[in-house]
Amino acid sequence: MIFSLPRSLSTFLSGSRCVCLPGHIAFSVLLMVLSLLLGCGATPLPKTVKTDYDAIVIGSGMGGLSAGTHLALAGKKVLVLEQHFKVGGCTSSFVRGDFAFDTALHEMAVGGGDGGFVKKIVKEAGIYDKVEWIRLPKLGRSIFPGREIIQTEGIENYQATLIKNWPEEEEGIRAYFQLMSRINTEVTELRGIFLGNPLKALLTKMAIPLRQRTLAKYYKRTLQEVLDEFFHNKELKATVSQFWVYHGPPPSKQWAIIYLVAQNSYLINGGWQFKGSSSSLSEAYADRIQELGGEVRTNTLVTKILVDDGRVTGVETVNGERFTSRFVVSNADPFQTFYKLVGEDKTPRKIIKQLHDMKPSTSLAGVYLGLDVPAAYWGIDDYEIFYNKTWDYDEMYDAMLNARYDEGLVSMTFYSNLPDDFYAPPDKAALVLHTYSDYDYWSDDEVIYEQQKEHMINSLITMAEDIMPGLRDHIMYQEGMTPKTIHHYTMNYKGAPYGMDFTVDQRDRFEAETPIAGLYMAGSWVFPSHSVSMAQVSGYMAARMIAKRDK
Numbered sequence: 001m002i003f004s005l006p007r008s009l010s011t012f013l014s015g016s017r018c019v020c021l022p023g024h025i026a027f028s029v030l031l032m033v034l035s036l037l038l039g040c041g042a043t044p045l046p047k048t049v050k051t052d053y054d055a056i057v058i059g060s061g062m063g064g065l066s067a068g069t070h071l072a073l074a075g076k077k078v079l080v081l082e083q084h085f086k087v088g089g090c091t092s093s094f095v096r097g098d099f100a101f102d103t104a105l106h107e108m109a110v111g112g113g114d115g116g117f118v119k120k121i122v123k124e125a126g127i128y129d130k131v132e133w134i135r136l137p138k139l140g141r142s143i144f145p146g147r148e149i150i151q152t153e154g155i156e157n158y159q160a161t162l163i164k165n166w167p168e169e170e171e172g173i174r175a176y177f178q179l180m181s182r183i184n185t186e187v188t189e190l191r192g193i194f195l196g197n198p199l200k201a202l203l204t205k206m207a208i209p210l211r212q213r214t215l216a217k218y219y220k221r222t223l224q225e226v227l228d229e230f231f232h233n234k235e236l237k238a239t240v241s242q243f244w245v246y247h248g249p250p251p252s253k254q255w256a257i258i259y260l261v262a263q264n265s266y267l268i269n270g271g272w273q274f275k276g277s278s279s280s281l282s283e284a285y286a287d288r289i290q291e292l293g294g295e296v297r298t299n300t301l302v303t304k305i306l307v308d309d310g311r312v313t314g315v316e317t318v319n320g321e322r323f324t325s326r327f328v329v330s331n332a333d334p335f336q337t338f339y340k341l342v343g344e345d346k347t348p349r350k351i352i353k354q355l356h357d358m359k360p361s362t363s364l365a366g367v368y369l370g371l372d373v374p375a376a377y378w379g380i381d382d383y384e385i386f387y388n389k390t391w392d393y394d395e396m397y398d399a400m401l402n403a404r405y406d407e408g409l410v411s412m413t414f415y416s417n418l419p420d421d422f423y424a425p426p427d428k429a430a431l432v433l434h435t436y437s438d439y440d441y442w443s444d445d446e447v448i449y450e451q452q453k454e455h456m457i458n459s460l461i462t463m464a465e466d467i468m469p470g471l472r473d474h475i476m477y478q479e480g481m482t483p484k485t486i487h488h489y490t491m492n493y494k495g496a497p498y499g500m501d502f503t504v505d506q507r508d509r510f511e512a513e514t515p516i517a518g519l520y521m522a523g524s525w526v527f528p529s530h531s532v533s534m535a536q537v538s539g540y541m542a543a544r545m546i547a548k549r550d551k
């Protein structure tokens, strides 16, 4: 099992049971005290029993907050329990002196359709006007050896950029974007899947081979296979698939459909941030839940999902409080949800098999930097730069996963280049560098871990210095983050940022409705997908399903 405990405790604990050493009375007493503090050993009696919630949401990431809000809108009395002191999970930010950083969000897609269907869900939640949306002027700048490409918005603009660079590939370029639009149209036709009616969803899925033929044709393809069908030039393929980094595995393994749908959304409806960081969105959701009569409690770790005779009955928290409810939505990852909170003995075999067979997304590492000069000092007005050391994504992915970061790819997000004074004073800059990183690479030994972190930070800064010469001399504040940091703040298994890895063989994600009656899931691990926007969609779907079931 996988849950990391502080090393000093994990030495004494095996699984979740205390190991007592006979004869060592003092030691046993210490263990008893520890077990009481940790809530293991004999189950303490619950301190409080509260029964007036219709639905309890575990975790306040985008999936949890969206589920909570839409449930409250459906008239349910909602309780959201969050272990961290702040709501939002990945969708959060923090302040250090003069500087502020978004913990994760680079840019949010809003989905396809007119204006973006995610915006419609946010409107329905009643918080659209409670946040200030910032549309990014361009999606990013890709820097490759010997060539730079601006990743513009708008299909026509983007096509023109590509055709200008690779005129001999015009036919393939046009055909690729036609395919992208077609896939998006067909995915939009599947809206029956999103409406919370399981029978309708099943029928819609079964009819795909007849009704959505293009989608069916490309359903089992990797992104690389699609690129190879339309393009010859390796550099063109790399340019078109640059945004693979937002979805996990490189094009050779990434599920083509997820890429094409997301690319369509970015090109048609833009990339977005929020004034005052993505925290503004999380806080707006939390406020809305409370406005609708719900409750949001931070600093409250859920330690158990109560299941009786195959049906959820409530949750228990680390403080020994017990809350009963007919519905529970878990925004925690499925490994924690089932192995730890429900318990393996109460988890259906189908889920155990899924958890055993599926691989989480590769984690991320990076560094948050506060600079004593603005990015304009280097002539940079970009918000997002992708700096690729080669044209070969497989090579770079392998390098990053083996801690050879300087042979890989770094995304450079200049938060202070947003029209928002939240991140840094005008004469300074807030910059975040991100790279992929394997959770298992990171040592449990503190000294080695710190050395690994220093190596990662140095490598990324050295890379960034290719574009920002002398960067090191301008650093006022620096803080590294690793897969363990992500795990610590979100409790996501192996610090996975995007739920299960979006490889072509893992295209079927967990359903929101679990085989345990009354237990639902929301967030990155669940259909339809990871990301700040899709996690909101999953919460919306879970809420709709519950509302339907509750009738």
Ligand SMILES: Cc1cc2nc3c(=O)[nH]c(=O)nc-3n(C[C@H](O)[C@H](O)[C@H](O)COP(=O)(O)OP(=O)(O)OC[C@H]3O[C@@H](n4cnc5c(N)ncnc54)[C@H](O)[C@@H]3O)c2cc1C
Residues within 6 Å of the ligand: 058, 059, 060, 061, 062, 063, 064, 081, 082, 083, 084, 087, 088, 089, 090, 091, 103, 104, 105, 106, 107, 108, 109, 246, 300, 301, 302, 303, 331, 332, 333, 336, 364, 434, 486, 489, 490, 491, 492, 496, 497, 498, 499, 522, 523, 524, 525, 530, 531, 532, 533, 535
């Ligand atoms: C570095 C990084 C960069 C990213 N960049 C982007 C981007 O540019 N665009 C984009 O769209 N997406 C991006 N993502 C992905 C996106 O942030 C996530 O997919 C999404 O926010 C996850 O939402 P979620 O609902 O799954 O919940 P999470 O954000 O994973 O939050 C889960 C919440 O549940 C809480 N919790 C867990 N267990 C318990 C428990 N037992 N009791 C109480 N609370 C619990 C956690 O504390 C946490 O608050 C990025 C992610 C990372 C890490």
